[in-house]
Amino acid sequence: MSTQERLVRSTQELLWERGYVGTSPKAILERAGVGQGSMYHHFAGKSDLALAAIRRTAETMKESADACLSGPGTAYERVAAYLLRERRVLRGCPIGRMTQDRDVVQSPELRQPLDEMFGWLRGRIAEVLAEGQRRGELAAALDPAATAATVAAVVQGGYVLARAADDTAPFDAAVRGALALLASQVTPAAG
Amino acid sequence: MSTQERLVRSTQELLWERGYVGTSPKAILERAGVGQGSMYHHFAGKSDLALAAIRRTAETMKESADACLSGPGTAYERVAAYLLRERRVLRGCPIGRMTQDRDVVQSPELRQPLDEMFGWLRGRIAEVLAEGQRRGELAAALDPAATAATVAAVVQGGYVLARAADDTAPFDAAVRGALALLASQVTPAAG
DNA sequence: GTCTATAAATGGATAGAC
DNA sequence: GTCTATCCATTTATAGAC
Structure with missing residues (x-):
């Protein structure tokens, strides 16, 4: 694995465990097993490395959520598959965690992947629900967008x-x- | 206002804004307008002061939630009052925020007020829902405890x-x- | 009780050798 | 490209004057 790759993965882990403020370049370097110079050669600094790590994590989460939501079955079954999918619950959500970090939400660049990821998630769940309504599986009175936000929340x-x-x-x-x-x-009829 | 009181309130604000890791004793002192020595005279250190601040915040939140949940109206109306009560949404929940702080959840003492507060909240909502069922306002099939967790989540x-x-x-x-x-x-019948 | 002074460790980054 | 050495500010706390 390349040095860059090791740095990004170490940062992903540490951001998940300790958040942005709680993650020091030193801790990243130690976990990656590289020297100080390597990090500043490949990345402009802590926030630049965090950006790469957050983007990577968001992309991975998107793929794994989509695997549930785009699977087979009724709309209810697909939403249930998403809600019930295996999670290490006590570790929390690596992307949701970032929303509690001041430095992250105050930086448009660092917040963007979070916004994109959750926006996509709510939209995708809403699509699944709307599709269920069209197929007659779900009550027509249901508001797909609001319900999708509820599910994600x-x-x-x-x-x-x-x-x-x-x-x-x-x-x-x-x-x-x-x-x-x-x-x-x-x-x-659909139950 | 006493020096102790100013220290606790400054800490409450800073924990909300920046979390535990992001809050330094220095920042607390500056916001409280007191010297270094005062803080260590009244409190054993950062975590001791944080404990006082978290307890205070949890207590306040409990009271304000109870005001909605124990108000007049049907079970639905009381839960709605809680969900719709005015909030500075983008600031987030001062107690929920603490659950993302490693040092807080790893300390049994600091985590205790969070556990107590959310445990109480789920229990209180469940009581309101169960009461609604007894009064015939809500479907008997509803699981009060599970639904309460959903509402809090x-x-x-x-x-x-x-x-x-x-x-x-x-x-x-x-x-x-x-x-x-x-x-x-x-x-x-109750609608 | 409150203050300033000081201390040891860490934070985040730069310099420059190899 | 990668490393070690160095740098200055901040963090958390202690000491001791007033």
């Missing part, structure tokens, strides 16, 4: 509740509650 | 989505979607 908020409790149970409960509510919108 | 996740977008719209959409789903559980 349940996941992000579930992480918060789980980390506060140091227990995955609140995450699972939040997902279960959301799915039960959504199930009540599934039309009898 | 929607708020916390809504903050995340809003901060990523630098726009309150995703928060409002998530709340609207959750309320629409919950409204479908309101029994016709």
Whole structure:
């Protein structure tokens, strides 16, 4: 693996674990196993390296979410697949985590990948729900965009509740509650 | 206002804005307008002061949430009052924010107020929903505990989505979607 | 109780040898 | 390209004067 690649991956891990403020260039270098000079040769500095790492993480998350949402089954089943997919809940969301970092949200460049990723996610879930309505699987009264935001929020908020409790149970409960509510919108004919 | 009080309030503000890692004793002192010695006279150090600040913030949040949830109206109306209450959405939740801070969740003492606060919140919402069921306002099939976790998660996740977008719209959409789903559980007789 | 002075460690980055 | 050495500010805390 190239030095650049090792630096990016170390940064991805550290940003996830400690956030932007909590991640020092020194820690990145140590984890990557490279010297100080290498980092400043390949990247302009901490924020430049963070940008590369955040973009990479956002892209990966997008792909893994899309695998659930574009899979087979009804709209309800695809949303359920997304909500129930395996997660290391107590680690939290690597992208959602960045929204709590002042330096990240205040930098248009660093915030952009977060905005893009969550915007895409809400849009994709809304598409799945709208498709379910067209197929007659879901109640026509459902607002696809609002419901999509709710689904995305349940996941992000579930992480918060789980980390506060140091227990995955609140995450699972939040997902279960959301799915039960959504199930009540599934039309009898399609159920 | 006493020196102690000024220190606690400055810490509350800074923890909200910058998180635990991002908050230095120096910044606290400057905002409080006191010297270095005062802080170490009244508090053992940064974490001790943070503990006082987090406890205070959690207590305040509990009171303000309870004001909505214990108000007048049907169960749906009380949950709606909580979800729709005025918030400075882009600032995020001062308690939820702490769950993204490694040093906080790894310290049993610092995490305890978060756990207590969110545990209480989920329990209180569940009580309101269960009461609604007993009164015949809400469908009996609803799982109060799971739905309560969903409601709490929607708020916390809504903050995340809003901060990523630098726009309150995703928060409002998530709340609207959750309320629409919950409204479908309101029994016709009580609607 | 409150202040300033000081200290040891870390943060983020630059210089320059190889 | 990669490394070590160096730099200055900040972090967290202690010491001790007032």
